[in-house]
Amino acid sequence: GQNLAATGKQVVIPGWRQVLAEPQAEDGDGEGDTAVRAQVLPALPKLYEGLACQVADVDLKALKTLPPKPYTQGELVKSMKGVAKLVSDPRLKQKLKDTVGIGTEATRANIIGGLIARGYLVKKGRAIRASDAAFTLIDAVPAAIADPGTTAVWEQALDMIEAGQLTLDVFIGKQAAWISQLIAQYGSASLSIKVPQGPACPQCGAPTRQRSGKSGPFWSCSRYPDCKGTLPVESGSSKRGASRPRRSGRKGS
Structure with a gap:
């Protein structure tokens, strides 16, 4: 009842590697061929669903799951810039890659400083951790507000404004209508503050x-x-x- 997996690589076309490969003698003396064969990894056997395999050896290790390492301020700034990796939508992911992520080089440090001043982030040595107030806020706000993909949507709208495809008044009007809808939907939500x-x-x-x-x-x-x-x-x-x-x-x- 165990799930077993095997991974490996098999060269289909050597490509440019063939140019750099060392020439091999056609008639080897046996010793050279053995050395060459020793450097070649055996190919993985053909596997199919339902195949029964025999376990030759088992190596058990007692490990302990560790919590993720907290960010330093420099790592948090870097993560804000590369926030695209946290977005699942491929279109929004690409948009965040094309732009600067969350904030800019001039504003990211101020954003972090503001969160620390408001008590949403706590500095412990070089590490920065989210406070209980931050977890409470993230759990309370709508998912769209906490989703970094929302930044990509706004960036797309700003690009359309720059290209003349959308006016600023229309963009602000849509944002106001969206915010009003969220307030009407979540206005009665309660907060459980510790x-x-x-x-x-x-x-x-x-x-x-x-x-x-x-x-x-x-x-x-x-x-x-x-x-x-x-x-x-x-x-x-x-x-x-x-x-x-x-x-x-x-x-x-």
């Missing part, structure tokens, strides 16, 4: 919520602005922005 659980507020004991500030994320009291207790995300134990004891303006004599 809110990280924070420590208790150091001032009143109420739960805290993660917020973003100039210095990065921090825990803020859920009763804000009535309570302004905060904690840093790193340790979750010391109060951020806590009042410090005032220093006396007098100097000792």
